[in-house]
Amino acid sequence: MGDMLELDGSGGDSGNIINEPFDRALESRYLVYALSTITSRALPDVRDGLKPVQRRIIHAMGELGLDPASNFKKCAKIVGDVMGKYHPHGDSAIYDALVRLAQDFSVRYPLVDGQGNFGNIDGDSAAAYRYTEARLTAIGALLNEGVEEDAVVFRETYSQEDEEPAVLPAGYPNLLANGSMGIAVGMATSIPPHNAAELIDACLLLIEKPEADLDEIVALVPGPDFPTGGICVETREAIREAYATGKGGFRTRARWHVEDTGRGTWRVIVTQTPYQVQKSKIVEHLAELIDNKRAPLLGDVRDESAEDIRLVLEPRSRTVEPEHLMESLFKLTDLESRFSMNLNVLDARGAPRVMTLVECLKAFLEHKREVIVARANWRLRKIDARLEILEGLLVAYLNLDKVIHIIRNEEDPKAVLITTYSISDIQANAILDTRLRNLRKLEEMEIRQENKQLKAERVGLVARIESERLQWEQAGKELQQIRAIFSKDTPLGARRTTFADAPASLSLSAEAFVTREPITVILSQKGWIRALKGKVDDLSTVKYKDGDSYCLSVQAETTDRIVLFATDGRAFALAGDKLPSGRGLGEPVRLSIDLGEEHDIVAMFVPQPEGERLVAASSGYGFVVSDEECAAMRRSGKQVLNLDGRAKTAVVLPIEGDMLAVVGENRKLLVFNSDELPRMGRGKGVKLQSYKDGGLLDALTFHSADGLAWFDTSGRRHDVPDWRDYVAKRAAAGRMVPRGFSKTGKFNG
Known part of the structure; x- marks a missing residue:
């Protein structure tokens, strides 16, 4: 360089x-x-x-x-x-x-x-x-x-x-x-547009009370007034902050109403759109959402606009609430838009800077005052020039016969007139340019009247130029006259954008944005995930990549979150509608979550509103956690189970009974009441079973009235008739499993 x-x-x-x-x-x-x-x-x-x-x-x-x-x-x-x-x-x-x-x-x-x-x-x-x-x-x-x-x-x-x-x-x-x-x-x-009548009212207030603060101005100028109307749902505090700093934003929504179509049916009619949002783009986006099933509450959209805007939104069913439909569309489309404000302007010296609302109004008023002074000076110069001519004409009328004699007999009448009557060159020219027919008494009276009026006007102009108070009075009068043009009683001046509070309490479920459809989620041994359409019970025909096979599956819906629990104690949640299609072999789940190759997924489930699960490590420590605590929609997941040393997640199962049975790698079985386990959101938990060698292998919850049983690979149930002999306090070592128990040592084959 x-x-x-x-x-x-x-x-x-x-x-x-x-x-x-x-x-x-x-x-x-x-x-x-x-x-x-x-x-x-x-x-x-x-x-x-x-x-x-x-x-x-x-x-x-x-x-x-x-x-x-x-x-x-x-x-x-x-x-x-x-x-x-x-x-x-x-x-x-x-x-x-x-x-x-x-x-x-x-x-x-x-x-x-x-x-x-x-x-x-x-x-x-x-x-x-x-x-x-x-x-x-x-x-x-x-x-x-x-x-x-x-x-x-x-x-x-x-x-x-x-x-x-x-x-x-x-x-x-x-x-x-x-x-x-x-x-x-x-x-x-x-800079957003505003209502001119409100701005002029604020200017009049500043003329009357120059020290008026922002709160008094905002009371007169509550916010922007967009040409396309709409409803501003920005908070009053945010609007005030924007005007106080010159930077901020205004969230605006389309104006709509419900039109009753009879027999319990209805449709939404949108009559105003947010500022600088093309109507055709909104219609195209809505149609695209319908085609892609991204707006399940919306059935159809039509543009019936002529000179006025009229967008017709048909709900998918009559059971849909209009407020829910519109809230979902506000989140998905430009029916709600945010107009950013940055009051960056050139000041009177031509320097760029960000101004506040009050500074902008005061800068305009100062310009208005300077214009009034400049126009007064211009008018004063015009009056002085006219008075000079009128005074010369009055000299001519007072000495009419002698003036006519000079004009008729002198070779240079202009010079003689200037010398004889001590008048200026301009006055002499005015006399010489006067027509004979104007030399009558009536014309003299008109000149005297005009001279009198101009002198009176001159006094007022001189006073205005010398008095700042009179300048501001004139500015107020002119603004009052202009305000009549912008009157809110006229179609042009009436405020178009109104204000309202966004319904903060209205919560929308995922169903408002995703079409609810049944799916079957499959995870393979090598960590490939996919979602088959519908509830598929027989998975024997599902194909996998060479060397891969079935690992886990769960039946869910596109609106559900699918929780994956890993061997490192972390829980991940994936949106059901975002899973790879079941038409192919799926995608590696590690593309969606940050999970190292040294760790695997041990459990996959759909969280239930009141659901609870036992999470336990191979070291024998565990606790009960709610399903919602595991549903972290973060790529990095949530560390639920804290692990020591080489321990890994061994058990993740729902709490479906009052008793819990645990079995260790040493084939010792222990049964205790599930209420002995603490309810936690994260941690290491408490000891479930003591081991000299090995660790926790499997666990099962059951109702004491139904008794304890295990299932072989064929799904056949095998009861443990003397299961009460294995009941003890939590953290005990347990007893050897009964004769004939599963060869794998697990409760499920």
Whole structure:
């Protein structure tokens, strides 16, 4: 990176070569690009809420006379003017920005009135700009109000042939009203739209009470107001924190209601979707969930939208609760979406920074005050110029005959008038330009009246320029007038997004997201797992890989969790719907769980709500654990049974009786009451049986009324008639098994 880079800036002239280290050249040029992206493309100005391309579009349309009362003009004309005069980028970027300003589902208050195809909420793009027409809306025109009265600073355009406003006057807080989104280099902005009437109320409060705190502002501006409506389910505390820091998010859900279709049937009608979520994408996703059986509560979806949104969701059965159906879809689809807020804007000095809600409102108000002062100064200059002319005309009326004589007889009447009456060059020109028919008494009276009115207005303007209090009073009056346009009594101003609390207490089972179907889970000796469809009792025809064979199986459902207990004392849980299909040979279970090759699976079961199991190590220690304690949905599992030395998990069996029988590798049998075992969630447990040699081999729970029995490899039952002779306290050594007991030493063959 330390290599030297020679830059020939003259296209071949060796006298213009710049000798500079490559890393420094790259750093300086990339910094220029980054700053240009931040300040000239991606971030909006806190004062008018516009990015440069949007500002140039609004200004150019104002210059073209495209106010709300004018006729539409081709968008090609608008794009051409913006690109030729102001914007040093391509036509597509300009037209895309113009289209977005006209879409009532993209901006809360459209600044452009579009005629033609400007796209739709389904994501369809607008027609080419040679087919569409546009003009400013009344709200868009408010941003330009005062731009011709020196209300803002102008700067040179990129071609240095013209001037453009550095910021628009902006009669209302457009930044928060319409929001903004942009990605720059190393930073981004994401500002949700808000209700303009509420923002203006907050501004009026800050004018009246500059020290108002955030809680008072949030009482007036409770949250965003998205153009597509919806229901904001973010907590009040989270919303306040977002406005206090300038960073946060707003969780929004679709608006829906239940439509009764008779005979106990119903359907859900979605009328509003979350902001910036394409309706067609939601429908496609819902249809995909139905096809893949990932939304078992949903039977069908139809899009019956015309001008208004109407999505019809049919439940799979009438027994489904509407709230359960919608909660499942909120979790699975974009019917619930989160809009992140990052109030990163350019301040009045052009520096990017993250502002709070109150800071944004105060920055707008300060801009509003500066515009009022600038317009007052402009009007004052106009009044002074007019008063100068009026005073000259009054001189002419007072000396009318002599003025006419000078004009008729003098070769240079202008110079003589200036000398004779001590008037200025401007006043002399005004006298000479006056028509003879205007030299009548009525005209003199009108001039005197106008002179009087302008002087009175001048007094008021001078007072306003010198008094900050009067400036804020004028700002309040103007905001009050503008608020009438955004009144909540109008369709445009009425709040669209409402607030509600998410139903935290509504818990959904796995059945809300997975179709319930019976399966039979098989685990092979070499650790390959698969799920056969249905309840398969005869597994003799199941095929395995060469050298592999049957190990464990369990009948379950796709909504169940399948628990695997390993020889290292850990328990793992797998979702029944995520298991490999039984059409093939399955997959190694170690792909789903972190289990070393030196350990094996000793038990596989479906946890029961009130189920309990004995877990015991080969060392003879164990305890009773609930099924739920073993159902850890983690790849690393949960360490349930703590093991010493070379001990391994020997027994995992359900507690199904009041008695427990254990047998050791030394073929000694011990029976004791199962209540002597502790109930634990994790640990080593207590000693079940004492051994001099070997360890625990097998265990069995049974009801004392049924008696103790063991089963051979054929499944035949063999009772132990004198089983009570083996009853003793837990941790005893036990007695030798009865004659004829299983040759393997286990209770099951």
